[in-house]
Amino acid sequence: MRKFLALALLAGACGCGKTPDLPAMARLETYAFSPASSLESRMTAVPAEVLEYFSAEDKRPDYASYLPTPEEKQLLLDYLRLLPPVYEKVFKARCVGIYFISGFTGNGVTNWVIGPGDKVYFYLALNPAAFKQDLSQTLTERERSCFKPKPGWEVAVAAGGKYKGLLYALAHEAAHGLDYAAGVSPYTDDTMPERYRPAKCLTGNFFPGVWQGYRQPLPAADFPLRDQITFYGLGGGPRLELYQAPGLYMALAKSQFASLYGARSWAEDLAELETFHTLTAVLGQQPRITLKGPDGVRYTIRPMDGPAAARAAVLRQLLQKVPLSAF
Numbered sequence: 001m002r003k004f005l006a007l008a009l010l011a012g013a014c015g016c017g018k019t020p021d022l023p024a025m026a027r028l029e030t031y032a033f034s035p036a037s038s039l040e041s042r043m044t045a046v047p048a049e050v051l052e053y054f055s056a057e058d059k060r061p062d063y064a065s066y067l068p069t070p071e072e073k074q075l076l077l078d079y080l081r082l083l084p085p086v087y088e089k090v091f092k093a094r095c096v097g098i099y100f101i102s103g104f105t106g107n108g109v110t111n112w113v114i115g116p117g118d119k120v121y122f123y124l125a126l127n128p129a130a131f132k133q134d135l136s137q138t139l140t141e142r143e144r145s146c147f148k149p150k151p152g153w154e155v156a157v158a159a160g161g162k163y164k165g166l167l168y169a170l171a172h173e174a175a176h177g178l179d180y181a182a183g184v185s186p187y188t189d190d191t192m193p194e195r196y197r198p199a200k201c202l203t204g205n206f207f208p209g210v211w212q213g214y215r216q217p218l219p220a221a222d223f224p225l226r227d228q229i230t231f232y233g234l235g236g237g238p239r240l241e242l243y244q245a246p247g248l249y250m251a252l253a254k255s256q257f258a259s260l261y262g263a264r265s266w267a268e269d270l271a272e273l274e275t276f277h278t279l280t281a282v283l284g285q286q287p288r289i290t291l292k293g294p295d296g297v298r299y300t301i302r303p304m305d306g307p308a309a310a311r312a313a314v315l316r317q318l319l320q321k322v323p324l325s326a327f
Helices: 005-013 048-057 070-080 085-094 135-144 165-182 242-253 266-282 308-319
Strands: 095-102 108-114 120-126 154-158 288-293 296-301
Touching: 048 095, 048 120, 070 085, 070 165, 085 095, 085 120, 085 165, 108 165, 120 165, 135 154, 135 165, 165 266, 242 288, 242 296, 266 308
Parallel strands: 095 120
Antiparallel strands: 108 120, 154 288, 288 296
């Protein structure tokens, strides 16, 4: 999840009680938003402010807005309805736009937008490659980006070919959107000004029971090399060698986390638990990670065979208690 990095400095400069001077892309009036509009109509061209921000942030002047076909729009709506009803409800009430950026680094991003009364809205920016790739291809590409390539070594994820990679991207980013709007975790983005963070976490001790800080698990939940995990070349990565992968995945299999990605912060923990619960418990497409070395298969794990499955089930139960009237 990308951050409004400039706002971290801005929030620090604002005194207690002062309203931050938000950039255009974080203000609701920038978007042609109506809660009465259809979700399909919100899949539009990327606003200039948003496209310029990500092009500059990723140093990618080649980024371009992508307009999905009617069939692709329908596929997204079909996938959204595979998630619990609270997701479609929060999208209708708080999602200002669903955008697609050609060549985007990673699968997608969800960012916050502030409306009247400090109400938090959000938008999604997704990579349209997810329309073409199947679920296994999307997850394999993500996992491989965590490691420096090495001849004779390979990481692959098998999650079936029934669903497109869009399902992963949407389910993951939708969880962030729900978090922004409902306050599922203590807060979704650590660069978000404190003024806009939830006054109360809806899930109680669920995240503090594993995390001692936004990016730091409790000692009992941490594991070696976790702090070296990066994806898609962001954050100075990849930092990890493939020979380190067996030990890393063995630790993941015993951990509270659904994926390496989910071990990066409590916001990503939430999104990955929710997404992997949908894939595994609801749709029967449990991801299986296989590491192959020069001598063949070295290690295979199913993260949702471990403690993460029980945590994901508890989180889903908590989300089902979110009142639909809250939006």
